[in-house]
Amino acid sequence: MALDRWIALIILMICMAYGYAAFFTLDVGLPPFMQRNAIWPSTFPKVLVVLAIACTLIILLGQGKGEAGPKEGDIDYRRLTDYKLGQALLLLAMMAGYALMLRPVGFLISTVAFLTISAMVLGERKLQYLLPITVLATGLVWYLVQQVLGIYLRPLPYFLGTGG
Incomplete structure:
Protein backbone atom coordinates (compact mmCIF):
# COMPACT_ATOMS: atom_id res chain seq x y z
CA MET A 1 0.00 0.00 0.00
CA ALA A 2 1.29 3.49 -0.85
CA LEU A 3 2.39 5.94 1.83
CA ASP A 4 -0.59 8.23 1.24
CA ARG A 5 -2.99 5.36 1.87
CA TRP A 6 -1.22 4.39 5.10
CA ILE A 7 -1.48 7.97 6.31
CA ALA A 8 -5.14 8.08 5.27
CA LEU A 9 -5.76 4.86 7.22
CA ILE A 10 -4.17 6.32 10.35
CA ILE A 11 -6.19 9.53 9.98
CA LEU A 12 -9.35 7.45 9.46
CA MET A 13 -8.75 5.61 12.74
CA ILE A 14 -8.20 8.90 14.58
CA CYS A 15 -11.36 10.33 13.00
CA MET A 16 -13.40 7.34 14.04
CA ALA A 17 -12.32 7.75 17.68
CA TYR A 18 -13.00 11.48 17.50
CA GLY A 19 -16.33 10.78 15.81
CA TYR A 20 -17.37 8.41 18.57
CA ALA A 21 -16.69 11.17 21.08
CA ALA A 22 -18.51 13.76 18.97
CA PHE A 23 -21.60 11.68 18.32
CA PHE A 24 -22.00 9.80 21.60
CA THR A 25 -20.22 11.51 24.49
CA LEU A 26 -20.02 15.28 23.96
CA ASP A 27 -23.69 16.09 24.44
CA VAL A 28 -24.46 13.77 27.36
CA GLY A 29 -24.26 16.44 30.05
CA LEU A 30 -26.14 19.19 28.22
CA PRO A 31 -28.72 21.03 30.29
CA PRO A 32 -32.33 20.60 29.14
CA PHE A 33 -32.67 24.11 27.72
CA MET A 34 -29.68 23.50 25.40
CA GLN A 35 -31.03 20.17 24.17
CA ARG A 36 -33.75 21.98 22.23
CA ASN A 37 -31.26 24.16 20.33
CA ALA A 38 -30.67 23.55 16.65
CA ILE A 39 -26.90 23.77 17.05
CA TRP A 40 -25.18 21.96 19.90
CA PRO A 41 -21.56 22.16 21.04
CA SER A 42 -20.88 18.96 19.11
CA THR A 43 -22.22 20.20 15.76
CA PHE A 44 -18.92 21.47 14.38
CA PRO A 45 -16.95 18.37 15.51
CA LYS A 46 -19.58 16.18 13.85
CA VAL A 47 -19.25 18.07 10.56
CA LEU A 48 -15.46 17.82 10.76
CA VAL A 49 -15.59 14.09 11.40
CA VAL A 50 -17.93 13.42 8.49
CA LEU A 51 -15.81 15.48 6.08
CA ALA A 52 -12.55 13.95 7.28
CA ILE A 53 -13.88 10.40 7.00
CA ALA A 54 -15.16 11.15 3.50
CA CYS A 55 -11.75 12.51 2.46
CA THR A 56 -9.84 9.57 3.90
CA LEU A 57 -12.20 7.08 2.26
CA ILE A 58 -11.70 8.80 -1.09
CA ILE A 59 -7.95 8.34 -0.68
CA LEU A 60 -8.24 4.76 0.58
CA LEU A 61 -10.74 3.55 -1.99
CA GLY A 62 -9.40 5.58 -4.91
CA GLN A 63 -8.07 3.91 -8.01
CA GLY A 64 -4.40 3.04 -8.24
CA LYS A 65 -2.15 5.57 -9.84
CA GLY A 66 -1.17 3.24 -12.65
CA GLU A 67 2.41 4.51 -12.73
CA ALA A 68 5.36 2.67 -11.28
CA GLY A 69 7.30 5.62 -9.89
CA PRO A 70 6.65 9.06 -8.53
CA LYS A 71 6.09 11.96 -10.89
CA GLU A 72 8.24 15.07 -11.01
CA GLY A 73 7.64 17.13 -7.88
CA ASP A 74 6.29 14.25 -5.79
CA ILE A 75 8.00 13.38 -2.53
CA ASP A 76 9.65 9.98 -2.71
CA TYR A 77 9.60 8.57 0.83
CA ARG A 78 12.36 6.10 -0.08
CA ARG A 79 14.76 9.02 -0.63
CA LEU A 80 14.01 11.17 2.41
CA THR A 81 17.72 11.74 3.02
CA ASP A 82 17.94 13.62 -0.29
CA TYR A 83 15.65 16.35 1.05
CA LYS A 84 16.52 19.10 3.51
Whole structure:
Protein backbone atom coordinates (compact mmCIF):
# COMPACT_ATOMS: atom_id res chain seq x y z
CA MET A 1 0.00 0.00 0.00
CA ALA A 2 1.29 3.49 -0.85
CA LEU A 3 2.39 5.94 1.83
CA ASP A 4 -0.59 8.23 1.24
CA ARG A 5 -2.99 5.36 1.87
CA TRP A 6 -1.22 4.39 5.10
CA ILE A 7 -1.48 7.97 6.31
CA ALA A 8 -5.14 8.08 5.27
CA LEU A 9 -5.76 4.86 7.22
CA ILE A 10 -4.17 6.32 10.35
CA ILE A 11 -6.19 9.53 9.98
CA LEU A 12 -9.35 7.45 9.46
CA MET A 13 -8.75 5.61 12.74
CA ILE A 14 -8.20 8.90 14.58
CA CYS A 15 -11.36 10.33 13.00
CA MET A 16 -13.40 7.34 14.04
CA ALA A 17 -12.32 7.75 17.68
CA TYR A 18 -13.00 11.48 17.50
CA GLY A 19 -16.33 10.78 15.81
CA TYR A 20 -17.37 8.41 18.57
CA ALA A 21 -16.69 11.17 21.08
CA ALA A 22 -18.51 13.76 18.97
CA PHE A 23 -21.60 11.68 18.32
CA PHE A 24 -22.00 9.80 21.60
CA THR A 25 -20.22 11.51 24.49
CA LEU A 26 -20.02 15.28 23.96
CA ASP A 27 -23.69 16.09 24.44
CA VAL A 28 -24.46 13.77 27.36
CA GLY A 29 -24.26 16.44 30.05
CA LEU A 30 -26.14 19.19 28.22
CA PRO A 31 -28.72 21.03 30.29
CA PRO A 32 -32.33 20.60 29.14
CA PHE A 33 -32.67 24.11 27.72
CA MET A 34 -29.68 23.50 25.40
CA GLN A 35 -31.03 20.17 24.17
CA ARG A 36 -33.75 21.98 22.23
CA ASN A 37 -31.26 24.16 20.33
CA ALA A 38 -30.67 23.55 16.65
CA ILE A 39 -26.90 23.77 17.05
CA TRP A 40 -25.18 21.96 19.90
CA PRO A 41 -21.56 22.16 21.04
CA SER A 42 -20.88 18.96 19.11
CA THR A 43 -22.22 20.20 15.76
CA PHE A 44 -18.92 21.47 14.38
CA PRO A 45 -16.95 18.37 15.51
CA LYS A 46 -19.58 16.18 13.85
CA VAL A 47 -19.25 18.07 10.56
CA LEU A 48 -15.46 17.82 10.76
CA VAL A 49 -15.59 14.09 11.40
CA VAL A 50 -17.93 13.42 8.49
CA LEU A 51 -15.81 15.48 6.08
CA ALA A 52 -12.55 13.95 7.28
CA ILE A 53 -13.88 10.40 7.00
CA ALA A 54 -15.16 11.15 3.50
CA CYS A 55 -11.75 12.51 2.46
CA THR A 56 -9.84 9.57 3.90
CA LEU A 57 -12.20 7.08 2.26
CA ILE A 58 -11.70 8.80 -1.09
CA ILE A 59 -7.95 8.34 -0.68
CA LEU A 60 -8.24 4.76 0.58
CA LEU A 61 -10.74 3.55 -1.99
CA GLY A 62 -9.40 5.58 -4.91
CA GLN A 63 -8.07 3.91 -8.01
CA GLY A 64 -4.40 3.04 -8.24
CA LYS A 65 -2.15 5.57 -9.84
CA GLY A 66 -1.17 3.24 -12.65
CA GLU A 67 2.41 4.51 -12.73
CA ALA A 68 5.36 2.67 -11.28
CA GLY A 69 7.30 5.62 -9.89
CA PRO A 70 6.65 9.06 -8.53
CA LYS A 71 6.09 11.96 -10.89
CA GLU A 72 8.24 15.07 -11.01
CA GLY A 73 7.64 17.13 -7.88
CA ASP A 74 6.29 14.25 -5.79
CA ILE A 75 8.00 13.38 -2.53
CA ASP A 76 9.65 9.98 -2.71
CA TYR A 77 9.60 8.57 0.83
CA ARG A 78 12.36 6.10 -0.08
CA ARG A 79 14.76 9.02 -0.63
CA LEU A 80 14.01 11.17 2.41
CA THR A 81 17.72 11.74 3.02
CA ASP A 82 17.94 13.62 -0.29
CA TYR A 83 15.65 16.35 1.05
CA LYS A 84 16.52 19.10 3.51
CA LEU A 85 15.23 17.15 6.48
CA GLY A 86 17.49 18.99 8.93
CA GLN A 87 15.87 22.33 8.09
CA ALA A 88 12.40 20.91 8.52
CA LEU A 89 13.20 19.32 11.89
CA LEU A 90 14.95 22.50 13.06
CA LEU A 91 11.89 24.55 12.10
CA LEU A 92 9.63 22.17 14.02
CA ALA A 93 11.87 22.45 17.08
CA MET A 94 11.87 26.24 16.71
CA MET A 95 8.06 26.28 16.57
CA ALA A 96 7.91 24.34 19.82
CA GLY A 97 10.46 26.70 21.37
CA TYR A 98 8.47 29.70 20.17
CA ALA A 99 5.33 28.33 21.79
CA LEU A 100 7.20 27.81 25.07
CA MET A 101 8.84 31.26 25.03
CA LEU A 102 5.74 33.21 24.02
CA ARG A 103 4.50 33.82 27.55
CA PRO A 104 7.73 34.45 29.50
CA VAL A 105 9.53 36.49 26.81
CA GLY A 106 6.50 38.28 25.40
CA PHE A 107 4.84 38.31 22.01
CA LEU A 108 6.89 41.02 20.34
CA ILE A 109 10.39 39.76 21.18
CA SER A 110 9.67 36.06 20.71
CA THR A 111 7.84 36.57 17.42
CA VAL A 112 10.50 38.83 15.92
CA ALA A 113 13.20 36.36 17.02
CA PHE A 114 11.29 33.35 15.66
CA LEU A 115 10.54 34.95 12.30
CA THR A 116 14.09 36.25 11.87
CA ILE A 117 15.86 33.04 12.85
CA SER A 118 13.50 30.81 10.88
CA ALA A 119 13.96 32.97 7.77
CA MET A 120 17.72 32.67 8.21
CA VAL A 121 17.42 28.89 8.55
CA LEU A 122 15.48 28.86 5.28
CA GLY A 123 18.22 30.81 3.54
CA GLU A 124 17.55 34.54 3.84
CA ARG A 125 20.76 36.40 4.62
CA LYS A 126 19.89 40.08 4.14
CA LEU A 127 19.23 41.30 7.67
CA GLN A 128 18.74 44.88 6.49
CA TYR A 129 15.49 43.73 4.83
CA LEU A 130 14.58 40.91 7.17
CA LEU A 131 14.56 42.77 10.49
CA PRO A 132 12.33 45.69 9.45
CA ILE A 133 9.88 43.31 7.79
CA THR A 134 9.63 41.01 10.82
CA VAL A 135 9.35 43.96 13.24
CA LEU A 136 6.63 45.57 11.11
CA ALA A 137 4.71 42.31 10.64
CA THR A 138 4.92 41.45 14.34
CA GLY A 139 3.81 44.93 15.37
CA LEU A 140 0.91 44.85 12.94
CA VAL A 141 -0.30 41.44 14.15
CA TRP A 142 0.04 42.52 17.79
CA TYR A 143 -1.92 45.72 17.12
CA LEU A 144 -4.70 43.85 15.31
CA VAL A 145 -5.04 41.18 17.98
CA GLN A 146 -4.62 43.50 20.98
CA GLN A 147 -6.40 46.65 19.90
CA VAL A 148 -8.85 45.61 17.20
CA LEU A 149 -9.91 42.19 18.51
CA GLY A 150 -9.41 43.07 22.17
CA ILE A 151 -7.44 39.91 23.01
CA TYR A 152 -4.64 40.56 25.48
CA LEU A 153 -1.18 39.48 24.34
CA ARG A 154 1.71 40.14 26.69
CA PRO A 155 3.90 42.33 24.48
CA LEU A 156 7.08 42.27 26.59
CA PRO A 157 8.70 39.98 29.21
CA TYR A 158 7.49 39.69 32.81
CA PHE A 159 10.48 41.51 34.30
CA LEU A 160 9.63 44.70 32.39
CA GLY A 161 6.40 44.98 34.38
CA THR A 162 3.90 44.75 31.53
CA GLY A 163 1.07 43.50 33.74
CA GLY A 164 -1.12 40.46 33.28
